[in-house]
Amino acid sequence: MKSSHRLAFLFIVPSLVFVCVFTLYPIVESFRLSFYRMILTLPWLGQKMVGGENYVDLWTDPVAWQALQTTIIFVAVTVPSELLLGLGMALVMNEAFRGRGVLRAVVLIPWAIPTVVSSQMWRFIFNDRYGLFNFVLFGGDTARYFAPLANPRWAMIAIMAAEIWKTAPFAALIILAGLQTISDEVYEAASIDGASAWQKFRHITLPLLWPALLLALLFRTIDALRVFDLVFVMTQGGPADATNVLQFYGYKKTFAEGMIGYGSTIAVTVFMISLVLALAYLRALKSERLQGAAAR
Amino acid sequence: MSRIFMRDLFCIFAILVCLLPRLAGAQATLLRIVISNTDTPQLWEGAIADFEKQNLGVKVIKEIAPNSSTQFHDLLTQKLKNRDTRLDVFFMDVIWPSEFASAGWTLPLDRFFSTTEQGKFLEAPIAANRYRGEIFGVPLFIDAGLLYYRKDLLEKYRMAPPRHWPELVEQAKAILATERDPHLIGYSGQFKQYEGLVCNMMEFILGNGGALWDEQRLVSAVQQERAKQAVRFVRDHIIGEISSRGVLAYEEPESVALFAQGRAIFHRNWPYAWRVANDPEQSRVVGKVGMMPLPAFPGGKGASTLGGWQIGISRFSKIPEVAWRFVAFMTSHQMQKRIAFATGRAPTRKALYDDPELLAKIPWLESLLDTFKQAVPRPTTPVYVPLSNIMQRYFSAALVLPDSKIDQRAALAARDMDRVLDLLRETAAR
Numbered sequence: 075m076k077s078s079h080r081l082a083f084l085f086i087v088p089s090l091v092f093v094c095v096f097t098l099y100p101i102v103e104s105f106r107l108s109f110y111r112m113i114l115t116l117p118w119l120g121q122k123m124v125g126g127e128n129y130v131d132l133w134t135d136p137v138a139w140q141a142l143q144t145t146i147i148f149v150a151v152t153v154p155s156e157l158l159l160g161l162g163m164a165l166v167m168n169e170a171f172r173g174r175g176v177l178r179a180v181v182l183i184p185w186a187i188p189t190v191v192s193s194q195m196w197r198f199i200f201n202d203r204y205g206l207f208n209f210v211l212f213g214g215d216t217a218r219y220f221a222p223l224a225n226p227r228w229a230m231i232a233i234m235a236a237e238i239w240k241t242a243p244f245a246a247l248i249i250l251a252g253l254q255t256i257s258d259e260v261y262e263a264a265s266i267d268g269a270s271a272w273q274k275f276r277h278i279t280l281p282l283l284w285p286a287l288l289l290a291l292l293f294r295t296i297d298a299l300r301v302f303d304l305v306f307v308m309t310q311g312g313p314a315d316a317t318n319v320l321q322f323y324g325y326k327k328t329f330a331e332g333m334i335g336y337g338s339t340i341a342v343t344v345f346m347i348s349l350v351l352a353l354a355y356l357r358a359l360k361s362e363r364l365q366g367a368a369a370r
Numbered sequence: 371m372s373r374i375f376m377r378d379l380f381c382i383f384a385i386l387v388c389l390l391p392r393l394a395g396a397q398a399t400l401l402r403i404v405i406s407n408t409d410t411p412q413l414w415e416g417a418i419a420d421f422e423k424q425n426l427g428v429k430v431i432k433e434i435a436p437n438s439s440t441q442f443h444d445l446l447t448q449k450l451k452n453r454d455t456r457l458d459v460f461f462m463d464v465i466w467p468s469e470f471a472s473a474g475w476t477l478p479l480d481r482f483f484s485t486t487e488q489g490k491f492l493e494a495p496i497a498a499n500r501y502r503g504e505i506f507g508v509p510l511f512i513d514a515g516l517l518y519y520r521k522d523l524l525e526k527y528r529m530a531p532p533r534h535w536p537e538l539v540e541q542a543k544a545i546l547a548t549e550r551d552p553h554l555i556g557y558s559g560q561f562k563q564y565e566g567l568v569c570n571m572m573e574f575i576l577g578n579g580g581a582l583w584d585e586q587r588l589v590s591a592v593q594q595e596r597a598k599q600a601v602r603f604v605r606d607h608i609i610g611e612i613s614s615r616g617v618l619a620y621e622e623p624e625s626v627a628l629f630a631q632g633r634a635i636f637h638r639n640w641p642y643a644w645r646v647a648n649d650p651e652q653s654r655v656v657g658k659v660g661m662m663p664l665p666a667f668p669g670g671k672g673a674s675t676l677g678g679w680q681i682g683i684s685r686f687s688k689i690p691e692v693a694w695r696f697v698a699f700m701t702s703h704q705m706q707k708r709i710a711f712a713t714g715r716a717p718t719r720k721a722l723y724d725d726p727e728l729l730a731k732i733p734w735l736e737s738l739l740d741t742f743k744q745a746v747p748r749p750t751t752p753v754y755v756p757l758s759n760i761m762q763r764y765f766s767a768a769l770v771l772p773d774s775k776i777d778q779r780a781a782l783a784a785r786d787m788d789r790v791l792d793l794l795r796e797t798a799a800r
Contacts, residue, residue: 113793114451116793117472117473117474202616220614220615224619310440310441312562312564312770313563313618314769314771315766329444329448330444332451332473
């Protein structure tokens, strides 16, 4: 018994080391740095312990509050849209029809393209002179073409559209996996009882799919909270800071301005928000499972 | 079957990986450089090939940085912050040398780059490369903001080139009203939220007798009336009246493309735009373009932002001597001439402004010498980037939001800038 424990531990060690070096250490280090003032371009000021000063600054920083607001809007719009779209896509892909394999592969393409590449593509789409977006809206009437990325509201819509396009397939994949765990017998039984398609969806699919949906929600929320690459490529936070999400603001502070302490404070804040949300979701997921087990 | 195939493939791959460094030039010294993205890649490739021919045993590995200076900066600072030894030579925008020097990322070049040699370059870019008495870069080419205009259109309406900004707006409005061309706009510049926005706005503000900040007293000046007047003018008359809102998302390439397609009457850009506007392959306005120093506001003095690129050497380079040979090669008289021919970028060596061959090809060069000499550098400081980010935020909000409360936003920007500038005072106190 004991030796098998030891063996198990040995097997865990490599991944444990990996997690410690690449996950735990950066998190701990970010926490530590967030209590210091450290400015790369002014090395003679040194690393000065400033206690909670960075956090007080962040609390009173209007740009950070605006960035938080932007981030929340981004998450609140993109995640539900992705889940709804993903659900629709998964329902279609779950049906048996010719070309299903091809469709499943095609649907995944947006998710497989590196974000930097697809952001670049979306930037072209929203270009004010040769962009597809303007062409779809106005056709050949080039005089009416406008620059979505120069308008605060449109710029936000543009990055959200790019995000939804890219990650709805991911949600679809998780939901599809959930759909496939539901056995056909349940549906057959329902058909015999004379249930309509909507009733089947409402009373069988949705409840049994709930854990998969929650999981997709968890992944997508945390991922959308730390959106960065889209903003970096498409707008650089502009215009007028309209797309300046928290992670991008933190990146600017850390890597462009060299304000390591303050940048770490922003990173830690994003981390804490994600952590709280993740815990809440996990809790919901757990109680969902327990209820499911009890019902059975 | 397929598993065996995979294994074989893996073996071949592993052997190749082990052999590759040996196969590719046994003892070649690798010189790693980061250069800016240009529309003339053949030029850099040719130059690098020539350098390698003159320096046998040196292999140059080049990385091309993003077009935006802001993104170029982020790429470089990440490498330098990590003390990456796989970076030897890099281009620097004119605002970076003091920041990089202060952070200890660039090598002081005084032992290679004598003061006599420095004297052969224009003063302004040399000054931009000095920090606390040492020199950290060699100017490769110089930029200054210029006004381009459609000579043919102004002639058609019997107008002389504008003497000041309000006149430019009047002229553009008059031409737009008669031409009734929905594709034509009055003015294209760089108003996206990035470094170019600071350059453009600084020209308006300085042309109205304002400043970005007071370099002696280390306090912000964007909240002063003259600076605010200029910002208000750009919002209400340039963007609001004669431009399209599209310019609020433009960097240099987009704005010059618009002008070259004959869709803008006036255009603000660096000297290279002359070549673009007169290149039959890219332009529909070849020969119809005029160029002049930027106007001022009535009673003010026109100001051009000093721009341009330098070459510096990383302090973490293991081969500074080889790196210097490359820097010297790229900034030599011969090479600068070649760059000027190929790209229309203005040289930094004074002697080239008397070079008959060059002047025959680029006749406007001589007339621009004064503009280059008077070009105003953005204030040099190690905290330039945070200050610039605050200003970009302020300018962008002031121009993009139609009802922007400029007084409030300027006061807010000034408060933030003062906090950053205070850091320098703290340094001085110690």
